Amino acid sequence: MSRPSNILIANGHLIDPANGIDDTRDLYVVAGLVQGVGQPPAGFQPDLTIDATGLVVCPGLIDLSARPRESGQEHKATLTSETRAAAKGGITTFCCPPDTDPVIDTPAMATLVRKRSERIGYARLLPVGALTQGLEGNQLSEMAALQQAGCIAFSNAEYPLANTLVERRALEYAATFNLTVMLRPEDRHLRDSGCVHEGPVASRLGLPGIPEAAETVATARDLALAEHTGCRIHFRGLSTGTAVRMLAQAQNQRLDVSADVAVHQLHLTEMDVEGFDSNCHVNPPLRGLSDRDTLRSGISQGIIGAICSDHQPHEPEAKEAPFPSTRPGISGLETLLPLTLRLVQEGVLTLPQAIARLTSGPADILGLNYGRLGPGSTADICIFDPARHWQLRKPDLYSAGYNTPFLDWDFTGQVTHTLLEGVIVYEAD
Amino acid sequence: MSMPNIQLNAEGRLKHFLTIDGFGRELLTQILDAAESFTGVSERTVKTVPLLRGKVICNLFFETSTRTRTAFEVAAKRLSADVLNLNIGTSATTKGETLLDTLRNLEAMHVDMFVVRHQDSGAAHFIARHAAPHVNVINAGDGRHAHxxxxxxxxxxxxxxxxxxxxxxxxxxxxxxxxxxxxxxxxxxxxxxxxxxxxxxxxxxxxxxxxxxxxxxxxxxxxxxxxxxxxxxxxxxxxxxxxxxxxxxxxxxxxxxxxxxxxxxxxxxxxxxxxxxxxxxxxxxxxxxxxxxxxxxxxxSFGIAIRMVVMSMAIGSQGAATR
Known part of the structure; x- marks a missing residue:
């Protein structure tokens, strides 16, 4: 990693949705901050010039959910491998869910993962604190202390609260300190032992299904409690069209609620589970075509404010078993941008919209200052070649997890440079 | 969306028998016709035919079964094959060894065919996809999927x-x-x-x-x-x-x-x-x-004839080209 102080990113197509810029502008970086857009700051002398002719320059991507697996599951991946993969994918900031081992329910643990990724230096890790101690759903975690230790939001990860009274108290307590709570809308009883969308494919393959109602029942409950408690909630990973419509209605009623979607949900459906492809075993499950289309329209209308990778790298053994016995999740850091650009190519989003859902959108959900490139902003920058054709191949992955159904897919658009606080953390050959 | 049918070999002949899905009327009729001729075998005094002499068939049962396992065993013996019966309780694999390791170990014992029963839907497909190229897989029931x-x-x-x-x-x-x-x-x-x-x-x-x-x-x-x-x-x-x-x-x-x-x-x-x-x-x-x-x-009793047909068709498909 080279550390020149003054960097000129010249002739790039700057897309900065937060500042409404979609034009050719030079970008001037001084000591880790953006100090000039279009116009150099006084006396600027570049130590380094990046020729961005024909390239898109945008804020570094913000991923609302990525699991580096460290601490506790280093046999799957490490902070080093996964933050490098993030940098390769143009991601400069990612939220780490609290289901590490040990759980992020103490300030020490929050500090540990944060500091450790800071030392490694490829990407910024923002810890999400556990909403309840040990994610057990009984006792509240020390949210105020966790916030001081750097937790930017609170969630119970993949263990949605079963007890509505505990959920009410957790939301009330979080609201006291103006904290954002991320909820995975899922009713665990309705989910039961399901592993795929309850629909025609599950019926035919005889795989235990997860009904849509597992998400919609929980969404209704969570929205009611958000309204009751006044807590700011964020739905982590929607999968059903009905939940998108419920969310839109709640937003129309001025409820402070947001949502994200995992990028694979915008491309794959239950049909991809055919042939028992365990790389398509994800939670929430891949649903029907109409759900995918409603999610796409939710993203284009801004009802869903962010697209995330929901990165879950696994060791090969976790996916090498009969489908129901495999672990859910996709290794997704390196396909977040290309799959989002594909939505532009398919006419679902405009390019600035796509960039917004990956930068200012997630930043606004968490009230972060990142994800924008105005003068004075932190110089987290992603530069990509929007025309470069490439194919996702296993040996090219930086992530330790090869579990992706997108291997051998052809993409257009690839990251050429990633800068974190003005430091080049990734540069393509 | 149709997947390439892993149940057929390059020549389009039956290699694995995992599900009815993907098979046409001709093949199913062919199986039924062949079974007609095998029903006679059970009624003879010498109840065996030497079709699979020297072949090793492994009944790999992760779920308890008496009738199905016995039916496969009788069918294999009538075809003169050697039969290994493995009843692996669900706990054996959860205790450590992965299904893939179990499979590799058995392959090392030169098994020609696995007859698999497993509590997970898709287990037979999984085994067929990971088995060595010369091994045939017959699904004896996987989860809620197929039998x-x-x-x-x-x-x-x-x-x-x-x-x-x-x-x-x-x-x-x-x-x-x-x-x-x-x-x-x-x-x-x-x-x-x-x-x-x-x-x-x-x-x-x-x-x-x-x-x-x-x-x-x-x-x-x-x-x-x-x-x-x-x-x-x-x-x-x-x-x-x-x-x-x-x-x-x-x-x-x-x-x-x-x-x-x-x-x-x-x-x-x-x-x-x-x-x-x-x-x-x-x-x-x-x-x-x-x-x-x-x-x-x-x-x-018809179950024996059907299993004899499916086993002999699958092993027969190997031919000289692949072995």
Whole structure:
């Protein structure tokens, strides 16, 4: 990693949705901050010039959910491998869910993962604190202390609260300190032992299904409690069209609620589970075509404010078993941008919209200052070649997890440079 | 979206027998025709043919089974193959060894064919995909997904008694949701051109969008079996009461239990089938189970012939090209 102080990113197509810029502008970086857009700051002398002719320059991507697996599951991946993969994918900031081992329910643990990724230096890790101690759903975690230790939001990860009274108290307590709570809308009883969308494919393959109602029942409950408690909630990973419509209605009623979607949900459906492809075993499950289309329209209308990778790298053994016995999740850091650009190519989003859902959108959900490139902003920058054709191949992955159904897919658009606080953390050959 | 059929080899011949899905009418008919010739073998004094002499067939059962495992064992022995029986409780793999490791170990013992039963849907596909190229895999039941040899022996029984499938009405009664047998039967019946396949069950025992499986859905037993030629009764497991799918065995029998009285709604010459094990007084009245229309024991003996056919066809497909 080279550390020149003054960097000129010249002739790039700057897309900065937060500042409404979609034009050719030079970008001037001084000591880790953006100090000039279009116009150099006084006396600027570049130590380094990046020729961005024909390239898109945008804020570094913000991923609302990525699991580096460290601490506790280093046999799957490490902070080093996964933050490098993030940098390769143009991601400069990612939220780490609290289901590490040990759980992020103490300030020490929050500090540990944060500091450790800071030392490694490829990407910024923002810890999400556990909403309840040990994610057990009984006792509240020390949210105020966790916030001081750097937790930017609170969630119970993949263990949605079963007890509505505990959920009410957790939301009330979080609201006291103006904290954002991320909820995975899922009713665990309705989910039961399901592993795929309850629909025609599950019926035919005889795989235990997860009904849509597992998400919609929980969404209704969570929205009611958000309204009751006044807590700011964020739905982590929607999968059903009905939940998108419920969310839109709640937003129309001025409820402070947001949502994200995992990028694979915008491309794959239950049909991809055919042939028992365990790389398509994800939670929430891949649903029907109409759900995918409603999610796409939710993203284009801004009802869903962010697209995330929901990165879950696994060791090969976790996916090498009969489908129901495999672990859910996709290794997704390196396909977040290309799959989002594909939505532009398919006419679902405009390019600035796509960039917004990956930068200012997630930043606004968490009230972060990142994800924008105005003068004075932190110089987290992603530069990509929007025309470069490439194919996702296993040996090219930086992530330790090869579990992706997108291997051998052809993409257009690839990251050429990633800068974190003005430091080049990734540069393509 | 159709997947490349891993059940066929490069020449389009049967390599693995995992599901009825993807097979055409010709192949299924070919299996039924071949089974006709094998039924004779069981009635001879010397009950073996030397088709698979020197081959090692491994019954790999992760779920307990007596009837199916025995049927496969008898079939393999009649074909003169050597048989290994492995009953791996579900705990053995959870204790450490992965399914893939178990498979590799057995392959190292030069097994030619795996007959697999597993509690997970898709397990047989998984094993077929990871097995060495010369190994054949036969699905003896995977989760709720498929039990294709059972379905084929049922088709054989139907054809013996009813001739052609065109023009037939077949009703399947009971727990369709959890039944791999029903899924395979529905596929086989439709592939063979059955005029109407019906399923009869309360909503809790039906998959969502059941009609997409290619069936007519009934909730009333007498309506459902009206004018049918064949009634297939599925076993009802006791767990269904605990998981709030049904109130009681008593109510189930009252609504869906097949009795002589109810059977009057079906055609006069309708036959009754059941894949076993039967729960008398739950899904089937003893009078019907032991009555003249019951084909239950015939199904069992036809099962041997079907398994002999499938095993010999699969191993036979290896030919000189691959070995």
């Amino acid at each position: 294709p040899t059972q379905a084929m022996l049922d088709m054989f029984t139907i054809r013996r008694h009813k001739g052609e499938f065109t023009g037939l009405r077949v009703a399947i009664v009971g727990d369709i949701l959890h039944s791999r047998v029903a899924r395979s039967q529905i596929l086989a019946l439709n592939t063979l051109g059955t005029s109407e396949v019906r399923v009869i069950a309360p909503r809790t025992l039906l998959p969502t969008d059941a009609r997409t499986l290619g069936v007519h859905v009934f909730h009333d037993l007498e309506q459902g079996i009206r004018d049918v030629d064949v009634i297939i009764v599925l076993p009802l497991q006791k767990e269904r009461m605990q998981s709030a799918l049904l109130p009681s065995e008593h109510e189930y029998f009252r609504l869906y239990g097949l009795t002589e009285e109810r059977l009057k709604a079906a055609k006069k010459d309708a036959i009754v089938m059941h894949p076993g094990p039967i729960n008398r007084g739950v899904e089937l009245d003893s009078e019907v189970a032991d009555g003249p229309r019951s084909m239950i024991l015939q199904q069992v």
